[in-house]
Amino acid sequence: xxxxxxxxxxxxxxxxxxxxxxxxxxxxxxxxxxxxxxxxxxxxxxxxxxxxxxxxxxxxxxxxxxxxxxxxxxxxxxxxxxxxxxxxxxxxxxxxxxxxxxxxxxxxxxxxxxxxxxxxxxxxxxxxxxxxxxxxxxxxxxxxxxxxxxxxxxxxxxxxxxxxxxxxxxxxxxxxxxxxxxxxxxxxxxxxxxxxxxxxxxxxxxxxxxxxxxxxxxxxxxxxxxxxxxxxxxxxxxxxxxxxxxxxxxxxxxxxxxxxxxxxxxxxxxxxxxxxxxxxxxxxxxxxxxxxx
Numbered sequence: 645x646x647x648x649x650x651x652x653x654x655x656x657x658x659x660x661x662x663x664x665x666x667x668x669x670x671x672x673x674x675x676x677x678x679x680x681x682x683x684x685x686x687x688x689x690x691x692x693x694x695x696x697x698x699x700x701x702x703x704x705x706x707x708x709x710x711x712x713x714x715x716x717x718x719x720x721x722x723x724x725x726x727x728x729x730x731x732x733x734x735x736x737x738x739x740x741x742x743x744x745x746x747x748x749x750x751x752x753x754x755x756x757x758x759x760x761x762x763x764x765x766x767x768x769x770x771x772x773x774x775x776x777x778x779x780x781x782x783x784x785x786x787x788x789x790x791x792x793x794x795x796x797x798x799x800x801x802x803x804x805x806x807x808x809x810x811x812x813x814x815x816x817x818x819x820x821x822x823x824x825x826x827x828x829x830x831x832x833x834x835x836x837x838x839x840x841x842x843x844x845x846x847x848x849x850x851x852x853x854x855x856x857x858x859x860x861x862x863x864x865x866x867x868x869x870x871x872x873x874x875x876x877x878x879x880x881x882x883x884x885x886x887x888x889x890x891x892x893x894x895x896x897x898x899x900x901x902x903x904x905x906x907x908x909x910x911x912x913x914x915x916x917x918x919x920x921x922x923x924x925x926x927x928x929x930x931x932x933x934x935x936x937x
Contacts, residue, residue: 739763817845
């Protein structure tokens, strides 16, 4: 019983060499450009989900002024609006985001988002310094034996046309677009989209279409379910269904018909009516001045 078996195999050893520890091995290269410093309190947060940590890192890497609303992040990442909205609420609950709503003088509500790289930080947001352009090299004078002659064949650069002024928000076309969400909540448009589509709506009104006809054209037969780009759908309908211009009716010795009377907003009830001069009241408010006040 006490005979030793010298041929017995030794105890099992680990197959991994001792010089290779278990777990992750880092290969680090020092960054010199296009990098963001992220605290481990965010990257290794014990309570945030992986999506919330990823969105927090992404938002901190963006420049000041970048859009971080739910629609923009949904277009950027494959996750849906529900998961991204939940991740933003996580970041807000743990102090990495602060979202407040403000009402503009025009009456529109906008959301202001502040990102904190350290929860609980106070003070004004830090603006990223602009990179200093490299100094321009000094011009080298041409040799004395070969003077440079002006090239008369090169035309001067063309001056780009001036951008048209933005459409005021009290314009009938802008008022019509801003109120489309009353017919369908999915048609809640931003101020930038309203100013972009207002000239197309003005073209309809100039061709004799009533605001109610334009509204029916834009809201009738919309597809079911959510859609990402309502502005593209409205722009397509305004361009493809544009009515023809009004025919010029003229007789011998008479001038052609004038342009239709433009639409105005009533100062009393804010309804649209046609008038040559702004600042007037509609017929109902003029007949009932006590109700208008």
